[in-house]
Amino acid sequence: MDWGTNLWDQNDVIDKHTQAGLDLLERYIKFVKERTEIEQNYAKQLRNMTKKYSKRGSKEEQECKFSNHASFQEILNELGDYAGQRELIAENMTANISDKLTKYLQDLKQERKTYLSDVKKAQQNLESSFKHLESIKKRFAKEWAEADKATQQADKLESDSNNSKIDVDKAKNHALARMRTAEECRNSYAAELQKYNKEQNHFYYTEIPQIFNKLQDMDERRIRQMAEGYCQFSHIEKNVLPIISKCLEGIAAAGTKIDEKKDSKLLIEQYKSGFERPADVEFEDYSQGVKPSNSESGLNPLKGRKHKIFKKHKITQAEKHMVLFMFSMI
Amino acid sequence: MDWGTNLWDQNDVIDKHTQAGLDLLERYIKFVKERTEIEQNYAKQLRNMTKKYSKRGSKEEQECKFSNHASFQEILNELGDYAGQRELIAENMTANISDKLTKYLQDLKQERKTYLSDVKKAQQNLESSFKHLESIKKRFAKEWAEADKATQQADKLESDSNNSKIDVDKAKNHALARMRTAEECRNSYAAELQKYNKEQNHFYYTEIPQIFNKLQDMDERRIRQMAEGYCQFSHIEKNVLPIISKCLEGIAAAGTKIDEKKDSKLLIEQYKSGFERPADVEFEDYSQGVKPSNSESGLNPLKGRKHKIFKKHKITQAEKHMVLFMFSMI
Numbered sequence: 001m002d003w004g005t006n007l008w009d010q011n012d013v014i015d016k017h018t019q020a021g022l023d024l025l026e027r028y029i030k031f032v033k034e035r036t037e038i039e040q041n042y043a044k045q046l047r048n049m050t051k052k053y054s055k056r057g058s059k060e061e062q063e064c065k066f067s068n069h070a071s072f073q074e075i076l077n078e079l080g081d082y083a084g085q086r087e088l089i090a091e092n093m094t095a096n097i098s099d100k101l102t103k104y105l106q107d108l109k110q111e112r113k114t115y116l117s118d119v120k121k122a123q124q125n126l127e128s129s130f131k132h133l134e135s136i137k138k139r140f141a142k143e144w145a146e147a148d149k150a151t152q153q154a155d156k157l158e159s160d161s162n163n164s165k166i167d168v169d170k171a172k173n174h175a176l177a178r179m180r181t182a183e184e185c186r187n188s189y190a191a192e193l194q195k196y197n198k199e200q201n202h203f204y205y206t207e208i209p210q211i212f213n214k215l216q217d218m219d220e221r222r223i224r225q226m227a228e229g230y231c232q233f234s235h236i237e238k239n240v241l242p243i244i245s246k247c248l249e250g251i252a253a254a255g256t257k258i259d260e261k262k263d264s265k266l267l268i269e270q271y272k273s274g275f276e277r278p279a280d281v282e283f284e285d286y287s288q289g290v291k292p293s294n295s296e297s298g299l300n301p302l303k304g305r306k307h308k309i310f311k312k313h314k315i316t317q318a319e320k321h322m323v324l325f326m327f328s329m330i
Numbered sequence: 331m332d333w334g335t336n337l338w339d340q341n342d343v344i345d346k347h348t349q350a351g352l353d354l355l356e357r358y359i360k361f362v363k364e365r366t367e368i369e370q371n372y373a374k375q376l377r378n379m380t381k382k383y384s385k386r387g388s389k390e391e392q393e394c395k396f397s398n399h400a401s402f403q404e405i406l407n408e409l410g411d412y413a414g415q416r417e418l419i420a421e422n423m424t425a426n427i428s429d430k431l432t433k434y435l436q437d438l439k440q441e442r443k444t445y446l447s448d449v450k451k452a453q454q455n456l457e458s459s460f461k462h463l464e465s466i467k468k469r470f471a472k473e474w475a476e477a478d479k480a481t482q483q484a485d486k487l488e489s490d491s492n493n494s495k496i497d498v499d500k501a502k503n504h505a506l507a508r509m510r511t512a513e514e515c516r517n518s519y520a521a522e523l524q525k526y527n528k529e530q531n532h533f534y535y536t537e538i539p540q541i542f543n544k545l546q547d548m549d550e551r552r553i554r555q556m557a558e559g560y561c562q563f564s565h566i567e568k569n570v571l572p573i574i575s576k577c578l579e580g581i582a583a584a585g586t587k588i589d590e591k592k593d594s595k596l597l598i599e600q601y602k603s604g605f606e607r608p609a610d611v612e613f614e615d616y617s618q619g620v621k622p623s624n625s626e627s628g629l630n631p632l633k634g635r636k637h638k639i640f641k642k643h644k645i646t647q648a649e650k651h652m653v654l655f656m657f658s659m660i
Contacts, residue, residue, distance in 0.1 A: 001591075006598040013601045024399055031383050031402075035409075038379065042372045049368065053361050068553045069354055071560055072361075079365075137614065144616045186617060197610040204607040216594050223398045223590035230401055230585030234578045241578075245571065248564045255560030260553035261331075264546050268336040271343045277534040280527040284467060286474040287516060 003216040004209025011119060011208075014215055018112055021219050022105065025226055029101050032233065036093045043086035050080045065270075066263045074254035082247040085240040092236040097229050104225055108218060115215050119208065126203045133189075133196045140185040147178035333546040334539025341449060341538075344545055348442055351549050352435065355556055359431050362563065366423045373416035380410045395600075396593045404584035412577040415570040422566040427559050434555055438548060445545050449538065456533045463519075463526045470515040477512035480505035 007014060054076045063069040154171035157163045337344060384406045393399040484501040487493045 001595045001598055003594065003598065006602050008607060009603050009605060010601050013597070017597055020393060021398070024393075024402065027383065028402060031379070034379050035376075038372065038375045041375070042368065045368045045371070046365075049361070049364050053357065063350060063354075068351070068556050071557070072354065072358060075560055075563065133611070141614075141616045182617070186615075190613060193611060193613055200608065200611070220590035220594060223588060223593055226398050227401070227585045227588035227590075230405055230588070231582050232585075233405065234581035234585065238575070238578050238582075241571070241575065245568070248568050248571075251564035252561050252568075255557045255562075255564065258553060258557035258560070260550035260557075263553055264333065264550060265331045267343070267347055268331055268333065271340050272336050273339050275339060277338060278530065281463070281523060281530070283520060283523055284471075285516075286471045287512070 002209070002213050004211075004213040007212060008204060008208055011212075014212060015116060018215055018219050021222050022108060022112065025101060025105050025108070025222060028226060028229060029098055029105065032093055032097045032101075032229070035233075036090045036098065039086055039090040039093070043083045043090065046079060046083035046086065050076045050083065066266060067258045068260070068263055071254040071258050075251050078247045078250040078254070081250075082244060085243050085247070088240055089237055092239075093233070096236060097232050101225065101229055104222075108222055111218055112215065115211050115218070118211050122203060122207050122211070126200060129196050129199050133192050136185075136189050136192045140182070140189040143178070143182040143185040147175065147182035150175035150178040332539070332543050334541075334543040337542060338534060338539055341542075344542055345446060348545055348549050351552050352438060352442065355431065355435050355438070355552055358556060358559060359428055359435065362423055362427045362431075362559070365563075366420045366428065369416055369420040369423070373413045373420065376409060376413035376416065380406045380413065396596060397588045398590070398593055401584040401588050405581050408577045408580040408584070411580075412574060415573050415577070418570055419567050422569075423563070426566060427562050431555065431559055434552075438552055441548055442545065445541050445548070448541050452533055452537050452541070456529060459526050459529050463522050466515075466519050466522045470512070470519040473508070473512040473515040477505065477508035480508040 003010075003014060054073065064073055150171070154168070154175040157171045158168045333340075333344060384403065394403055480501070484498070484505040487501045488498045
């Protein structure tokens with residue numbers, strides 16, 4: 001089923017149809033570019049968000065020893081990788097679809113233009129041959145009419161006996177000469193007609209069908225390229241799905257491995273002072289010669305300190321050895 | 331390993347640690363909300379794009395008979411479904427993570443506030459008991475000093491033989507009375523001390539450890555909830571992956587089923603005129619009595635038309651039957 005044979009008289013249809021095909025290709029390229037921008041924007045937003053929440057201050061690093069803090073950081077890392085995969089989708093869509101098809105579209109546009117211009121040239125050639133044939137045909141008609149008229153005049157002179165033989169012979173010779181010229185024109189017209197019909201035959205059976213078949217081939221190549229581009233649109237994303245799945249598994253794993261008991265224990269390990277709880281306050285028996293004292297003085301080196309039930313800061317090892325625990329002053 | 335026993339003197343550490351825990355929870359909620367917005371925005375952009383490219387004019391419907399046009403529409407439909415899945419991710423993250431954890435955070439904040447206030451109250455009670463004990467101790471010290479002084483004065487009067495027995499007895503009685511009062515203060519101090527030590531014991535061994543253990547339990551509950559929230563962050567997206575995969579398969583299928591030969595054939599079916607190609611132009615032999623004619627007249631009903639090699643419009647069935655093909659006029 002080829003256009004050359006079946007649509008030989010549908011130049012306009014083929015013109016419009018191949019244009020609509022290129023329009024669709026152009027629309028698809030625009031569509032993929034737009035998708036690429038959306039994907040880039042999406043990846044960028046995800047990446048900015050992961051950076052924003054991955055504050056790496058010394059405080060955060062301290063906290064990251066706790067599994068529930070550490071896992072959040074792991075989730076951010078996984079989401080960063082996830083964003084990287086979305087960027088890869090955008091990059092591959094640009095390289096494997098948009099850029100490729102844009103180049104292809106330019107080539108097809110040029111190719112189509114050439115074919116349509118070939119059709120036009122062939123049309124113009126045939127039209128000009130036809131006009132030439134018409135003019136030769138008209139000349140034959142005119143010459144034949146003149147010859148016919150001259151013959152009739154010669155016959156008329158001959159039938160009138162008043163005319164001299166010389167005049168009759170002169171008219172007869174004139175008519176004969178015209179008839180000879182007319183015969184020549186007839187032969188010339190016949191030859192030109194044969195030539196034209198050969199040309200017309202070539203136009204309808206060879207030249208135009210060949211160009212139309214080239215246009216059909218071009219359109220089918222465009223369709224195959226588009227089909228490939230459609231499939232790529234799916235495959236590029238499908239290719240990153242396993243890695244995206246792994247990122248999601250990494251996030252779930254980060255959630256699963258959180259151990260709240262371990263986190264509670266870690267706090268103890270980091271901050272346990274090791275001090276005994278305060279002993280009972282002793283009886284100060286002034287009746288046995290003990291000098292009156294108040295709680296702000298005595299054996300405790302932390303003299304003058306206010307009564308405090310809890311320390312307000314983490315005690316260092318040095319401090320631990322250096323001071324008597326403040327509770328002993330009570 | 332419980333905080334109550336091991337971190338009994340680390341109120342400040344526990345205060346800060348549980349606050350950091352709630353801060354992390356709050357940060358995670360903000361993070362999920364931000365991700366949700368990104369996801370919604372992404373879905374919206376995809377949806378708008380599919381709508382923009384799904385122009386449903388009569389021209390597009392006509393073109394959609396061709397497989398390469400139809401498949402593009404299918405891709406747009408699949409991408410619309412895809413966008414729907416991204417919307418679902420956003421919706422489920424809001425419902426199953428953000429909303430849930432926000433409610434939970436409010437409860438935890440209230441609970442923590444209550445515990446820390448309980449600690450403060452217990453501290454204040456113990457401090458005020460201690461102050462009370464101090465004042466009673468001081469009264470005993472003062473009374474004992476007075477009694478001691480009175481006793482010394484009585485002894486001094488007695489050792490001086492110039493003093494009358496009455497004066498000595500008076501001083502002795504006075505000293506005895508003071509000593510009795512001092513003894514009473516001593517007993518009162520002893521009783522108060524016992525009471526205080528019991529209270530202090532309760533504070534350090536029962537009251538504070540219990541509250542700290544409640545804070546530990548609260549913190550561990552928070553961690554478990556967060557771990558669940560981390561896992562949800564992964565599962566919500568993992569749950570839509572099979573449908574997203576199907577959308578991608580649908581896109582690939584739309585690309586694969588494109589048939590360029592069928593599309594070419596369809597154009598023939600739609601536009602084939604069925605006319606024969608023009609026959610040879612016939613010889614008009616004026617020498618055999620044919621009247622001169624030009625191509626703009628003759629048997630063809632399309633009189634006065636310009637010589638055309640291709641039709642410029644699609645011919646209707648009615649036209650097909652009505653007219654003789656214009657080529658016959660050549």
